[in-house]
Amino acid sequence: MTISAPVSLIVLAAGQGTRMNSDLPKVLHRLGGAPLLHHALAAGRALDPARVVVVAGHGAEAVTKAARTFDADAEVVVQAEQLGTAHAVAQAAKVLDGEDGDAVVLYGDTPFITGETLEALLEARARHDVVVLGFQAADPGRYGRLIADGEDLHSIVEFKDATDEERAISLCNSGVVCADTHLLFDLVAMVENQNAAKEYYLTDIVGLARSRGLSAGVVVCDEAETLGINTRAELAAAEAAFQTRARATALQDGVTLTAPDTVFFALDTFIGRDAIIGPNVIFGPGVTIESGAEVLGFCHLEGCHISRGATIGPFARLRPGAELAEDVHVGNFVEIKNSVLDEGVKVGHLTYLGDAHVGEFTNIGAGTVTCNYDGVAKHRTEIGAHAFIGSDTMLVAPVTVGAGAMTASGSVITEDVPAEALALGRAKQVNKPGLATRMMESFRAAKAAAAKGN
Numbered sequence: 001m002t003i004s005a006p007v008s009l010i011v012l013a014a015g016q017g018t019r020m021n022s023d024l025p026k027v028l029h030r031l032g033g034a035p036l037l038h039h040a041l042a043a044g045r046a047l048d049p050a051r052v053v054v055v056a057g058h059g060a061e062a063v064t065k066a067a068r069t070f071d072a073d074a075e076v077v078v079q080a081e082q083l084g085t086a087h088a089v090a091q092a093a094k095v096l097d098g099e100d101g102d103a104v105v106l107y108g109d110t111p112f113i114t115g116e117t118l119e120a121l122l123e124a125r126a127r128h129d130v131v132v133l134g135f136q137a138a139d140p141g142r143y144g145r146l147i148a149d150g151e152d153l154h155s156i157v158e159f160k161d162a163t164d165e166e167r168a169i170s171l172c173n174s175g176v177v178c179a180d181t182h183l184l185f186d187l188v189a190m191v192e193n194q195n196a197a198k199e200y201y202l203t204d205i206v207g208l209a210r211s212r213g214l215s216a217g218v219v220v221c222d223e224a225e226t227l228g229i230n231t232r233a234e235l236a237a238a239e240a241a242f243q244t245r246a247r248a249t250a251l252q253d254g255v256t257l258t259a260p261d262t263v264f265f266a267l268d269t270f271i272g273r274d275a276i277i278g279p280n281v282i283f284g285p286g287v288t289i290e291s292g293a294e295v296l297g298f299c300h301l302e303g304c305h306i307s308r309g310a311t312i313g314p315f316a317r318l319r320p321g322a323e324l325a326e327d328v329h330v331g332n333f334v335e336i337k338n339s340v341l342d343e344g345v346k347v348g349h350l351t352y353l354g355d356a357h358v359g360e361f362t363n364i365g366a367g368t369v370t371c372n373y374d375g376v377a378k379h380r381t382e383i384g385a386h387a388f389i390g391s392d393t394m395l396v397a398p399v400t401v402g403a404g405a406m407t408a409s410g411s412v413i414t415e416d417v418p419a420e421a422l423a424l425g426r427a428k429q430v431n432k433p434g435l436a437t438r439m440m441e442s443f444r445a446a447k448a449a450a451a452k453g454n
Contacts, residue, residue, distance in 0.1 A: 006050035006101035007122065008181055010092045011040050013067075013108030014057025014079040019231045025059035027108035028066055029235055032242045033266030033285045033302075036229060037063065038070045039111030042267060044104065046115025047122060051099060053092045054108070055079050063108075084199030085175065086191040093185045103181040105202065109229045111238065113176065117221040121178045124151065128217030129183060130209045132156070133176035135223040143172035144203055146218055153216040156203045160196070171218070173203060174226040183214075250277075266302075278314065286320065304336075325360070339370075342385065354378075356395075359385030359403060367392040384419060 017026025027037040037054070044052065052071055056063040057079045067074040077091045089105055096103065102125055104118060117133065124131045132153055134146045142159040145166050156173050157166050179187070187205040195201070206216045229235050246265035250257060254273030257263050262279045269283040272291030281295050284302025289295065293306045296313035303320025306312060309327040316330050321338030324330065328341045331348040339353045342360040347353065349366040355378050356370045368389050370381040381395045384403030389395075394412040401407065402419030411425035 006099070007047045008051040008053065008092075008096050008099055008101065008103040009041075009044040009047065009049040010089060010096075010103055010105045011037070011044065011052070011054045011067075011108050012085060012088045012105065013037055013040075013063055014055050014060075014082055014088055015109065016058035016082075017109070017230065020235075021232070025056075025063055026229070028059065028062060029229070031111055031229070031235065031238055031267070032246065033283070034268070035066045036111050037066055037108040038267060040106045040108050040113070041067070041070050041074070043111075043113045043115055043118060044106060046118055047104065049104075050101065051075065051096060053077060053095055055088045055091050057082055057088075084191075084193065084197075085202035086188045086200035086204065089184070089202055090188045090200075093188070096181055097185070099181045101181060102178055103184050104176070104178045105184075106176060107228065110174075110176075110226060111229065112225045112227050112241070113174075113221070114225060117219070117225055120221075121176070121219050124217050124219050125178050125180075127151070127215075128153075129179065129214040130187070130206060130216045131178045132203075132206060132216065132218050133174040133178075133226070134171050134218045134220050135174055135226045136170050136220065137172045137223055138170075140167070140170050140172050145169045146171045146173055148218050151217050151219075153206060153218040155210070156206050158201075158203070171220070174221070175202065176226075177202060177205070179205070179209075183209075272308075281313075353381075355397065356381040356383065358383045359387065361385060362387040362389070364389045365391035365393060365409065369394050371396045 013027040015026050020026050020029065028035045031039060052074045054067040054074055054076045056076050060078045064076040067076055075095050077094055079088050079091045102122060121131055121133055137143055144159065145157045145162055147154045147157060148171060187208050190208050191200045191204045193200050209216055227238060229238055243264055247257060247260045247263060250271055255271045256276040259279035263277055264282045266283045266285045268285060269287050271289045274292050275289050276294040278295060278297035280298045282300045286303040287301045289306045290308045292308045293310045299313040299316045301318045304318040304322035306324045307326045310324050312330045313332065315332045317335045319337035322336040323340045325341060325343040327344050329346045330336065333349060334347050334351045337354040339356040341358045344361040345358045347364040351364055351368045353370050355372040362383055362385060371394055372378050379397035381397045382400040384401060384405065386404050387401050388406045390407045390409035390411065392410045393407045396412065396414045399413055399416060401417040404420040405417045406422045407413055408424040411423060413423055413425050417423040
């Protein structure tokens with residue numbers, strides 16, 4: 001879709017979410033490894049918005065941080081008192097006053113609206129002054145009803161005010177609206193709170209627009225897109241729905257999932273075609289896996305990049321900053337954090353690499369640890385290409401191992417190792433003939449004496 005006029009995105013995220021029974025603002029509860037707010041912002045990106053305004057309230061500082069983590073240019077305004085959705089939108093006028101183009105209002109606790117639906121909403125704006133997103137509800141319950149004739153929207157009737165005939169209508173209001181930015185704020189300023197809750201409802205702008213001779217329209221989406229999250233149970237159901245969709249998308253995109261129901265994705269997980277994902281793999285935020293890579297079972301990945309032809313696991317953990325080049329092998333019970341592994345590196349077993357760079361085709365022996373933290377600061381380890389790190393090597397950073405160098409098994413390396421050198425950093429072995437037997441006899445005698453004393 002080509003959008004000619006600028007679009008402003010207004011995301012309402014001020015509610016406390018009392019039914020969550022949580023100190024955390026509702027929009028910061030996580031779905032697919034990301035705050036609910038990020039899902040709304042991600043959907044809005046389909047419109048390539050010129051301005052993004054998040055209306056915060058409860059926990060405004062934390063909501064602001066989350067918004068700007070996703071979009072550094074997001075603007076945040078605070079709704080000090082939660083007096084209704086129209087009142088919340090009015091707070092955005094402080095920063096969007098005079099802004100041309102259309103505005104789209106989304107909700108930070110409604111994570112499943114798609115970019116395609118928002119594009120349809122914006123397309124309908126060419127035919128109507130105000131456009132509302134509706135859905136056909138399987139169980140309309142207490143939703144507001146949309147009184148419409150085809151795409152033309154006549155009014156929105158709240159359940160408590162609806163007649164029996166109107167309550168029989170299954171076309172319901174999602175709360176998402178689109179209008180010219182100037183018109184939206186003009187209409188919002190006219191909304192009154194003459195209702196039982198004494199709140200300013202955004203839905204009232206449809207009636208106000210019609211009273212001024214303006215047109216209103218409705219775009220219908222699948223009911224599942226409008227799911228709002230209000231309780232822990234709804235959050236759990238949403239997580240299941242998110243994972244089902246993510247798995248289906250991965251399979252459709254050419255990714256092999258050997259046990260799909262056991263794989264858990266994050267909002268921003270990217271996996272290339274012909275990659276293979278084994279059972280019980282968990283993706284945290286920020287993971288990119290290129291085509292042809294394989295992740296074996298029971299791995300946990302977050303904030304990492306895995307290149308073509310690499311194999312990971314089973315039982316490996318990649319943490320933020322792990323960058324794996326082509327044909328790298330990371331085996332079982334290996335943890336990698338903030339480290340770059342060049343092409344062909346092998347890290348087979350029981351190893352921790354943190355704050356390190358490993359050159360191409362180097363072999364890291366089992367039990368190797370980069371000792372990167374001194375209790376105050378982190379330090380880096382540099383390992384050159386074609387090096388061989390013996391099993392159970394402790395690399396005490398900052399330290400450099402040159403290209404083609406080796407470390408002897410069981411070594412503690414505290415000084416730089418020149419290229420092609422062999423480094424040994426362990427005490428000389430001493431054998432004491434017969435001492436093992438004498439010690440065991442002494443231990444048993446002591447134990448027997450202690451038992452007799454009791």
